[in-house]
Amino acid sequence: MYQYDQYDQAIVDARVEEFRDQVKRRLAGEITEDQFKPLRLMNGLYLQLHAYMLRVAIPYGTLSGKQMRMLGHIARKYDRDYGHFTTRQNLQYNWIKLEDTPDILADLASVEMHAIQTSGNCIRNISSDQYAGAAADEVADPRPWAELLRQWSTFHPEFSYLPRKFKIAVIASEEDRAAMRLHDIGIELVRRDGVLGARVFVGGGMGRTPMIAPEIAEFVKADDLLSYVEACLRVYNRYGRRDNAYKARIKILIHELGADEYRRQVADEFAHVKTLGIDPPLAELERITAYFAPPAYEQGISDDIDRSDPDFALWLDQNVKAHKQPGYAIVNISLKPIGGIPGDATSDQIDLMAELAEKYGFDELRVTHAQNIVLPHVAKRDLYAIWQALDAAGLANANLDLVSDIIACPGLDYCSLANARSIPVAQKIAERFADLDRQRDIGELKLKISGCINACGHHHAGHIGILGVDKKGIENYQLTLGGSGAEDTSIGKIIGPGFDEDGIVDAVERAIEKYREVRTPGERFLDTYRRVGADVFKGAIYG
Amino acid sequence: MKIVTGNDLKTGDVIWWTGKGWSRHYGEAVDVVDAADTVIASESAAQRVNAAYAVDAEASPNGPLPLHIKDRVRAAGPTVRADLGINPAVPIVKG
Ligand code: HEM
Ligand code: SF4
Numbered sequence: 294m295y296q297y298d299q300y301d302q303a304i305v306d307a308r309v310e311e312f313r314d315q316v317k318r319r320l321a322g323e324i325t326e327d328q329f330k331p332l333r334l335m336n337g338l339y340l341q342l343h344a345y346m347l348r349v350a351i352p353y354g355t356l357s358g359k360q361m362r363m364l365g366h367i368a369r370k371y372d373r374d375y376g377h378f379t380t381r382q383n384l385q386y387n388w389i390k391l392e393d394t395p396d397i398l399a400d401l402a403s404v405e406m407h408a409i410q411t412s413g414n415c416i417r418n419i420s421s422d423q424y425a426g427a428a429a430d431e432v433a434d435p436r437p438w439a440e441l442l443r444q445w446s447t448f449h450p451e452f453s454y455l456p457r458k459f460k461i462a463v464i465a466s467e468e469d470r471a472a473m474r475l476h477d478i479g480i481e482l483v484r485r486d487g488v489l490g491a492r493v494f495v496g497g498g499m500g501r502t503p504m505i506a507p508e509i510a511e512f513v514k515a516d517d518l519l520s521y522v523e524a525c526l527r528v529y530n531r532y533g534r535r536d537n538a539y540k541a542r543i544k545i546l547i548h549e550l551g552a553d554e555y556r557r558q559v560a561d562e563f564a565h566v567k568t569l570g571i572d573p574p575l576a577e578l579e580r581i582t583a584y585f586a587p588p589a590y591e592q593g594i595s596d597d598i599d600r601s602d603p604d605f606a607l608w609l610d611q612n613v614k615a616h617k618q619p620g621y622a623i624v625n626i627s628l629k630p631i632g633g634i635p636g637d638a639t640s641d642q643i644d645l646m647a648e649l650a651e652k653y654g655f656d657e658l659r660v661t662h663a664q665n666i667v668l669p670h671v672a673k674r675d676l677y678a679i680w681q682a683l684d685a686a687g688l689a690n691a692n693l694d695l696v697s698d699i700i701a702c703p704g705l706d707y708c709s710l711a712n713a714r715s716i717p718v719a720q721k722i723a724e725r726f727a728d729l730d731r732q733r734d735i736g737e738l739k740l741k742i743s744g745c746i747n748a749c750g751h752h753h754a755g756h757i758g759i760l761g762v763d764k765k766g767i768e769n770y771q772l773t774l775g776g777s778g779a780e781d782t783s784i785g786k787i788i789g790p791g792f793d794e795d796g797i798v799d800a801v802e803r804a805i806e807k808y809r810e811v812r813t814p815g816e817r818f819l820d821t822y823r824r825v826g827a828d829v830f831k832g833a834i835y836g
Numbered sequence: 837m838k839i840v841t842g843n844d845l846k847t848g849d850v851i852w853w854t855g856k857g858w859s860r861h862y863g864e865a866v867d868v869v870d871a872a873d874t875v876i877a878s879e880s881a882a883q884r885v886n887a888a889y890a891v892d893a894e895a896s897p898n899g900p901l902p903l904h905i906k907d908r909v910r911a912a913g914p915t916v917r918a919d920l921g922i923n924p925a926v927p928i929v930k931g
Contacts, residue, residue, distance in 0.1 A: 319845075320845070320846060320883075322883040326880070326886055326887070340843060340848065340886065340887055342850075342906070342909060342910055343848075343849075343850055343910060343913060343914065344843065344847070344848035344849065344850070345843075345848035373920055387914075388848070388920075389848065390846060390847045390848060391845065391846055391847070391848060392846050392847070634916055634917075705905065705906060705909055706909065706914040706915055706916050706917075707914055709906070711906070714909075714915065714916075716914075716916045717915065717916055720916070766903075766904060766905060767905075768905065
């Protein structure tokens, strides 16, 4: 894992002290809320429906055991004993006191973490593949590149007041586990004739106007990547709309200019930027890459696993994925117990996951955009012990990628922008499909719920998506079908009139039963939907 | 009727204007009639409240109850964590 150098640590420490002073002045009444609000937002502190909310950045979703423990400690000491892992691979605390915030940020800084650039119109936390460094199908490890982008984008003076927020994802395999094309910039590392480079997709996003990023460059040499990304942002920073927040994201600019014209402008800008020497010297790149060297795997250990415990075997089949190193596996810890709150974990659960990472997982954890946790490098012989520990803590839910592995934003239970609650809908659907045999029969099904059109819950990318709307002061839910955030990215389509809370659960069940009726062997829900079309489902849902 | 709510500056707690000060219980809110702007201006200036605003409310057995669902959730606490709310019995959904 990357470790802060003296500069990283110095800027983060300085920011904590600066914010401590700002909070002191605010509490003393020396500055008004209007003056203070932009300052607190620059440090990840929002005022939400019930209280202050702190969003902590987890760079490309990667954490050490020590960092994870600190998240648990903060939840226990300053919040109400839990945290919420988000679709942006971050963590949010819902009950933070303003007066405690400087101490919390100091605690975070002590483990090389912060909440900088988790709000505002800047480059946000870079997201990546949760299996980075472990997946057999990657052409390179995306993390050094994500880290390079993190360093480049942190306090980047030119890009701290962009027209709107900016989200970048980096992946390195054809299978997209990070919804790459639904980011402002999506980078897919590829090799061409042995040379490392990237396909660059620009102008994707969800929210009110969902768009799939078009490919702007089919191959940018790795040596040019930073300059190219800088050029992409410069064109946006110059021409992106600042007059209308709803039209300010880069997706709108590219949509209006057309991909060809945007590409041309980026090429012009790139020719200039490349002369500025932004791309790191090889030595710096090697310095960063060294932090992501593979862990000290034991060689020649067994691939055999004793499957005699049937519950363990189910979990193994559903939540454990192949690792590139023989004898090792990738463990997915689902934060989606039936009837629970998607993405929430208690302080004790957070501590336990940290402990398992330290004991069995080379001290590494990942947060996934599906609001789950990953132990990326685990010896197969340790799987049973890990499963037993998880099971005792309510963390052995064997439902990865199944219908109850629901992404849900905080919705009206926590979020001041919401139209409707998301979490109770997720709970009711999970309870309806609680039977694991039934879930496994249904197979891969990505169900995603947002409480408003901002789409924090990725509903546009759900095989089944649910969007909360306000119908004359009453919560109402729209159903979309056919979305995907994977390599076959698509935006779901609204299927018809909305439902109330119970109605939406029934509608989801009718859609799923229709799929079971008409699917052909091996087809996922999404495949069947794409083959037979919306009308078949519409008929089943509305009768 | 109109009641005034906001968040406690230091703790962030949801609070309601009682006519004399602020309470964490919505039922202790008072109808400010047309004085919302004055209350918000003076209380904000005195740093006693953050992000204050006025909401429509109706009488209920427990005192004034906000009309809009969002404010009812604020009054109740997260409906999915009754253990955390200070007024979990607030009826959220208008029947
Ligand atoms: C509760 C506080 C939150 C607020 C106020 C908030 C606000 C917003 C807003 C305004 C947008 C739309 C921005 C735009 O299109 O320009 C947005 C998008 C988004 N947010 Fe949130 N959000 C919150 C929580 C979350 C959480 C908890 C998650 C993760 C579960 C999240 C993940 C996202 C994602 C993935 C998008 C879509 C990105 C895109 O448009 O490309 N947000 N959020
Ligand atoms: S989608 Fe809407 S309701 Fe959900 S967290 Fe985002 S802004 Fe809040």
